[in-house]
Amino acid sequence: MRFAEHGYQIAPDALDLLESYPGPRDDLIRRLLSTLDDSIAVVRAEDVLALDPPAERPRQAPEGRLGPGLASPVRLHDPPPRSAPAADPDISSVEVVCDITGRSTCVGEYEDFIRYFRDRYGKIREMLSRRLNSRPIESLSKSASGREVSLIGMVMEVRTTAKGNRVIELEDPTGMVTAIVQKESPCFDQSQGIVTDEVIGVTGMYDGSGRIFVKSLLWPDLPNQSQPLAGGAGGALLTSDIHVGSKYFMSDAWDRFLSWVNGESEDPSGLASRVKYLVIAGDLVDGIGIYPGQEGDLSIKDIYDQYEEAARCLNGIRPGITVVISPGNHDIVRQAEPQPALPEEIQKMFSGDKVFVGSPAWLSLGGVSLLVYHGRSIDDLVLRVPGLSYGEPEKAMMEMLRRRHLCPIYGNRVSIAPEQEDHYVIQRTPAVLHCGHVHTIGIARYKGVAVVNSGTWQSQTDFQKKMNIQPTPAIVPHIDLATMKIRKLLFA
Ligand SMILES: [Fe+2]
Numbered sequence: 001m002r003f004a005e006h007g008y009q010i011a012p013d014a015l016d017l018l019e020s021y022p023g024p025r026d027d028l029i030r031r032l033l034s035t036l037d038d039s040i041a042v043v044r045a046e047d048v049l050a051l052d053p054p055a056e057r058p059r060q061a062p063e064g065r066l067g068p069g070l071a072s073p074v075r076l077h078d079p080p081p082r083s084a085p086a087a088d089p090d091i092s093s094v095e096v097v098c099d100i101t102g103r104s105t106c107v108g109e110y111e112d113f114i115r116y117f118r119d120r121y122g123k124i125r126e127m128l129s130r131r132l133n134s135r136p137i138e139s140l141s142k143s144a145s146g147r148e149v150s151l152i153g154m155v156m157e158v159r160t161t162a163k164g165n166r167v168i169e170l171e172d173p174t175g176m177v178t179a180i181v182q183k184e185s186p187c188f189d190q191s192q193g194i195v196t197d198e199v200i201g202v203t204g205m206y207d208g209s210g211r212i213f214v215k216s217l218l219w220p221d222l223p224n225q226s227q228p229l230a231g232g233a234g235g236a237l238l239t240s241d242i243h244v245g246s247k248y249f250m251s252d253a254w255d256r257f258l259s260w261v262n263g264e265s266e267d268p269s270g271l272a273s274r275v276k277y278l279v280i281a282g283d284l285v286d287g288i289g290i291y292p293g294q295e296g297d298l299s300i301k302d303i304y305d306q307y308e309e310a311a312r313c314l315n316g317i318r319p320g321i322t323v324v325i326s327p328g329n330h331d332i333v334r335q336a337e338p339q340p341a342l343p344e345e346i347q348k349m350f351s352g353d354k355v356f357v358g359s360p361a362w363l364s365l366g367g368v369s370l371l372v373y374h375g376r377s378i379d380d381l382v383l384r385v386p387g388l389s390y391g392e393p394e395k396a397m398m399e400m401l402r403r404r405h406l407c408p409i410y411g412n413r414v415s416i417a418p419e420q421e422d423h424y425v426i427q428r429t430p431a432v433l434h435c436g437h438v439h440t441i442g443i444a445r446y447k448g449v450a451v452v453n454s455g456t457w458q459s460q461t462d463f464q465k466k467m468n469i470q471p472t473p474a475i476v477p478h479i480d481l482a483t484m485k486i487r488k489l490l491f492a
């Protein structure tokens with residue numbers, strides 16, 4: 001049995017699931033093994049389901065109750081896959097595995113928020129509980145005084161005391177506790193990156209009266225995996241923040257890009273002819289009324305005219321390339337996230353193989369999984385987590401992966417609508433995490449995941465000049481989907 005060879009046992013229900021799998025089982029087992037790490041001894045049914053979720057299955061009410069009395073089951077509903085209209089599915093098939101488009105249910109009532117946070121807590125707790133034998137907060141009593149305990153909690157507040165210790169108020173569905181990281185503690189440095197609303201594990205000594213002195217901290221993180229997750233064919237170009245309609249949009253550079261991708265200019269590497277996908281992570285147009293005084297920065301002042309021009313820019317791409325368009329905060333969709341796909345009236349302006357998705361969205365590019373998200377949460381992460389900057393957005397994106405959440409901090413610059421489930425939890429390991437928004441190229445490999453921030457097509461604006469922000473425009477990352485090798489193509 002392949003699991004035993006790799007040092008794992010397999011639970012009977014997981015075995016049943018594997019045996020009932022209709023597709024190629026070898027492939028499933030290979031993918032499953034690639035997601036497991038050394039800390040897991042027994043492969044459970046959840047591990048199999050996480051790889052290959054059925055279209056819809058009833059889910060038990062989360063054990064978590066971050067708020068009172070909401071026991072109704074929550075639907076875990078992936079939409080039926082929407083595929084690009086490709087003549088030959090092997091040539092460039094894009095499958096939309098999951099996004100919010102047409103499925104927003106939130107009203108924004110108190111109960112929605114409770115459900116949203118419970119969903120976040122429950123999903124991340126499940127990941128952490130594989131590595132941490134934790135107990136509910138309510139089980140801490142006087143008798144546990146002086147004993148070492150482990151908990152999984154959502155961070156309600158984090159602050160530093162006058163003496164320089166870090167105090168973290170943690171909540172789980174059963175209660176609250178104060179975790180104290182003393183400045184002499186070996187995990188004190190790690191604790192500097194803790195942000196509100198993320199879910200972490202702590203282990204420490206309980207004092208018998210609501211306080212834990214922390215010895216170690218645990219983040220959900222991705223399984224250890226050094227090899228890139230490969231298995232596709234052809235190439236994918238990743239881009240974002242085109243900002244058509246802005247007077248800073250670099251149309252000449254775009255035309256050079258178009259002529260390269262269409263095979264009309266020199267291509268010594270032969271990459272252009274192998275491109276199958278172009279994924280756009282938001283801010284297709286500059287929009288209107290996004291910030292005070294924007295009119296002065298616009299070359300096209302009507303948003304529909306901006307999209308007409310954007311369609312002209314993208315409709316010129318040769319057949320054989322599927323273009324996936326995900327929105328950003330400058331686009332004509334709701335600002336509250338998750339954002340749905342561009343509306344029908346805009347979609348109609350585009351021709352050829354175009355797939356419109358929300359943000360965030362899970363895609364499969366001929367079998368290679370890609371998680372695309374515009375990346376507005378990078379603003380909040382850069383502000384709160386020491387060591388992060390706009391110049392290196394890939395580091396903020398690695399923090400998303402480590403926290404298994406695209407937007408760990410709730411309610412700062414990003415307005416998240418409290419949907420029934422938290423679409424920002426990174427439940428599976430994507431082969432590619434693709435963001436934009438910050439207008440700076442950033443590329444890294446984190447535990448096998450290709451982490452790409454795809455820059456912009458907008459040159460430095462007056463505002464950016466004043467703020468000393470240096471965009472890196474007209475650079476397009478290219479991923480070879482067979483080897484997952486990433487190259488930067490320059491069109492400036
Ligand atoms: Fe942008």
Ligand SMILES: [Fe+2]
Pocket residue numbers: 282283328329330374436437438
């Ligand atoms: Fe943006």
